[in-house]
Amino acid sequence: MVQYASTQLDGAFAALSDATRRGVLEQLGSADASITQLADRFDMTLTGMKKHVRVLEEAGLVRTEKVGRVRNCTLGPQQLADVNAWLGRYRDMWEERFAELDKVLEDMKRREKSDDRRK
Amino acid sequence: MVQYASTQLDGAFAALSDATRRGVLEQLGSADASITQLADRFDMTLTGMKKHVRVLEEAGLVRTEKVGRVRNCTLGPQQLADVNAWLGRYRDMWEERFAELDKVLEDMKRREKSDDRRK
Numbered sequence: 001m002v003q004y005a006s007t008q009l010d011g012a013f014a015a016l017s018d019a020t021r022r023g024v025l026e027q028l029g030s031a032d033a034s035i036t037q038l039a040d041r042f043d044m045t046l047t048g049m050k051k052h053v054r055v056l057e058e059a060g061l062v063r064t065e066k067v068g069r070v071r072n073c074t075l076g077p078q079q080l081a082d083v084n085a086w087l088g089r090y091r092d093m094w095e096e097r098f099a100e101l102d103k104v105l106e107d108m109k110r111r112e113k114s115d116d117r118r119k
Numbered sequence: 120m121v122q123y124a125s126t127q128l129d130g131a132f133a134a135l136s137d138a139t140r141r142g143v144l145e146q147l148g149s150a151d152a153s154i155t156q157l158a159d160r161f162d163m164t165l166t167g168m169k170k171h172v173r174v175l176e177e178a179g180l181v182r183t184e185k186v187g188r189v190r191n192c193t194l195g196p197q198q199l200a201d202v203n204a205w206l207g208r209y210r211d212m213w214e215e216r217f218a219e220l221d222k223v224l225e226d227m228k229r230r231e232k233s234d235d236r237r238k
Binding site for chain 2 (some may be wrong): 004007009010011012013014016017018019022025026029080083084086087089093096
C-alpha cells in the first residue's frame with residue numbers, strides 16, 4: 001500500500017480549482033491588492049471575494065494583512081512551490097513514458113521497412 | 120473585469136486535490152494498471168477506486184478502456200499540460216515579483232551601507 005500524507009497539497013490544488021481564485025493569484029502576481037480592489041476587478045461582492053481569499057489564505061497561497069481598515073493581499077509563495085514540485089515529478093515520469101512509446105513506434109516502423117524490403 | 124473561461128482547468132485541479140488520485144496518476148506514470156490492481160495497491164474497495172478513476176477520467180487526466188472483463192487505465196496527457204501551462208505562467212510572474220523584491224532589498228542594504236560610511 002502506498003501512503004500519501006499531503007493534506008496541504010490537497011488544499012492547494014482544491015484552492016486552484018476555481019477560475020476566480022486562479023485569477024486572483026494572477027492579479028496578485030502583478031501587484032498586491034486589497035480585498036475591495038479584488039472584488040471590483042472581478043465584478044464580485046465583497047463577501048464573495050472574502051470567501052475566495054480565505055480559501056487561498058488557508059491553502060497558504062495568499063497572505064493577508066490588515067492595514068487600518070483595509071485588508072491587503074499578497075502572494076504566499078511556499079505552497080505553490082509544493083504544487084510545482086509534485087507536477088514536475090509527475091511530468092518527468094509522463095515524458096519518460098512517452099519517450100518509451102516513441103521508441104516502440106520507431107522500432108515498429110523500422111521492422112515494417114525491413115519487412116517491405118524482403119517482399 | 121477579468122474573464123476566465125476554464126471549466127476544464129477547474130476539473131483538472133479539483134481532480135488533483137486528492138492524495139489517492141495523485142497517487143493513481145503517479146502509479147499510471149510508471150505502468151498502466153487495471154482498476155482492480157489500483158484498488159489493491161491503494162488498499163481500497165473496487166467501488167471506491169472506480170469513483171476516483173471516474174473523476175480522473177472526466178478531468179481528462181486518465182483514459183480507460185474495457186478489455187474483456189478488465190478496465191485498463193492509462194494516463195491521458197493533454198489536461199495536465201494545461202495545468203502545467205497555467206502554473207508556468209504563474210511561476211514566471213511570481214519569480215519576477217521576487218526578483219523585484221530582491222532588488223528593493225539590495226538597494227536598501229546599499230543605502231544603509233553608504234549611510235554607515237557617512238556616520
